Amino acid sequence: RIEGRLVKTSAGITALVVGLLLYVLRRSVRLEHLRSEAEEALRESTERYRSLVEATTEGTLLVLEGRCRYANPTMLRLLGCSEGELQLLELAEVLPRDEANTAAWENIARAMGGEETTQAFEGVLVRRDGGRVECVLALSRIPFGDRNELILLAKPVGRMVARPGAADEEGGTATAGWERFSEQLTAGVFRARASQQGTV
Numbered sequence: 001r002i003e004g005r006l007v008k009t010s011a012g013i014t015a016l017v018v019g020l021l022l023y024v025l026r027r028s029v030r031l032e033h034l035r036s037e038a039e040e041a042l043r044e045s046t047e048r049y050r051s052l053v054e055a056t057t058e059g060t061l062l063v064l065e066g067r068c069r070y071a072n073p074t075m076l077r078l079l080g081c082s083e084g085e086l087q088l089l090e091l092a093e094v095l096p097r098d099e100a101n102t103a104a105w106e107n108i109a110r111a112m113g114g115e116e117t118t119q120a121f122e123g124v125l126v127r128r129d130g131g132r133v134e135c136v137l138a139l140s141r142i143p144f145g146d147r148n149e150l151i152l153l154a155k156p157v158g159r160m161v162a163r164p165g166a167a168d169e170e171g172g173t174a175t176a177g178w179e180r181f182s183e184q185l186t187a188g189v190f191r192a193r194a195s196q197q198g199t200v
Contacts, residue, residue, distance in 0.1 A: 059135075059154040063091050065147075078135075078154060080127040093126065095152070100124040100193070104137055111141040111150060122194050125154060134193075 059075035061068055068089045076083060079094060091108075095101055104123035111117045123137045135154040142149050182189045193199040 061152040063150040066091050080129055096126055107139050111139050
């Protein structure tokens, strides 16, 4: 009788363990299938947004999780870096959090919060050589998985603003380049920075 009970108990425990293993295996296979589908959907989204970035004529930057993931050739030339170098950069390294970019980061915060941001704004991008480029920027919020991510559009509005003491291609400073450019125009011209100081 004891042997019979032991056999029945062992068979019950074995059946229970086998049932649990089958349940865990089935769940694992299902989760792996869902993960593969999610990865494929993200890969398709990345390729779709990459194609969109490449098709634009302005400098275009795809930003995922606060990092620069992909830029079209126009943006790469604007930033003076290669695609490999770009992927090592945080957005804050390209678009610094300073007074010149207050409006830019306010718009980014709103976009990441789910608001639509269709209005263009001014900002300054930093090149890999330390030079600064004044641009008109625009943001486009994109759904990426379960997150909101960004596409940043940039159109330069003037020559590169060089680092202090740096020379431009023609041997002078960026300010001197602006002076030479303005002297060739037949209209009155002044430059102003939209900042708290309102520099003219």
